[in-house]
Amino acid sequence: MKIRDRVLIVEDEQSISSFIAAVLEANGYDALTARTGSEAVSAITSHCPDVILLDLGLPDMDGMGILKFVREWSTCPIVVVSAREHERDKVEALDAGADDYIVKPFGTSELLARIRTAIRHTRTPLPNSDIAQSGQFRAKGLVIDYDKHQVLVDGENARLTQNEYKLVSLLGKHAGRVLTYDFIIRQLWGPGAKSDNQILRVNMANIRRKIEKNPAQPEYIFTEIGVGYRMVDPD
Numbered sequence: 451m452k453i454r455d456r457v458l459i460v461e462d463e464q465s466i467s468s469f470i471a472a473v474l475e476a477n478g479y480d481a482l483t484a485r486t487g488s489e490a491v492s493a494i495t496s497h498c499p500d501v502i503l504l505d506l507g508l509p510d511m512d513g514m515g516i517l518k519f520v521r522e523w524s525t526c527p528i529v530v531v532s533a534r535e536h537e538r539d540k541v542e543a544l545d546a547g548a549d550d551y552i553v554k555p556f557g558t559s560e561l562l563a564r565i566r567t568a569i570r571h572t573r574t575p576l577p578n579s580d581i582a583q584s585g586q587f588r589a590k591g592l593v594i595d596y597d598k599h600q601v602l603v604d605g606e607n608a609r610l611t612q613n614e615y616k617l618v619s620l621l622g623k624h625a626g627r628v629l630t631y632d633f634i635i636r637q638l639w640g641p642g643a644k645s646d647n648q649i650l651r652v653n654m655a656n657i658r659r660k661i662e663k664n665p666a667q668p669e670y671i672f673t674e675i676g677v678g679y680r681m682v683d684p685d
């Protein structure tokens with residue numbers, strides 16, 4: 451029998467918490483719930499969940515505090531589920547170590563997809579741009595060939611520059627997750643790199659011209675406005 455992944459739902463609103471728990475149980479997960487920050491902390495330390503769904507607005511503490519607390523000692527995937535839809539909230543949560551961010555209200559298929567992505571990333575070796583990744587990433591007509599350092603679209607070499615390739619391969623390694631501008635800049639150009647979103651935007655515009663049929667309506671790399679970029683899930 452397959453071992454069910456355990457998801458901790460940190461949410462103070464009973465109706466939302468029960469709804470998510472029912473969706474998860476129906477889709478093969480074990481759901482645990484916590485209604486306050488202190489319940490969450492004790493559940494995390496005693497049950498070692500496979501994924502944490504974290505509401506930011508909790509009665510006794512801010513979810514950001516829990517996020518930072520957990521990140522001091524654990525790499526357990528954390529998906530923030532919050533009504534806060536401002537870009538700065540998303541950026542702050544992702545930069546503090548959240549793996550993903552979902553704005554309420556959300557669809558169940560979106561929630562399940564984000565959970566699958568978060569778990570997949572803990573089961574694969576940690577992506578590290580220092581270690582050359584081998585193999586291929588495939589999504590629809592897009593192929594990233596990590597061995598040949600090439601990106602193909604419908605079988606044709608997209609002829610990316612070195613920087614463009616690095617950006618696409620980084621997004622491919624984290625496919626399904628939104629990567630913040632700062633994270634991307636640090637990964638591509640080192641921890642001391644100046645945060646300059648303009649260079650990223652120029653690179654992304656060039657990449658889209660090369661890989662997307664309609665750069666204004668991308669099907670491979672999505673912009674999370676004010677936050678960062680997300681590569682489509684692989685096939």
Ligand code: CA
Nearest residue numbers: 462505507508
């Ligand atoms: Ca709340």
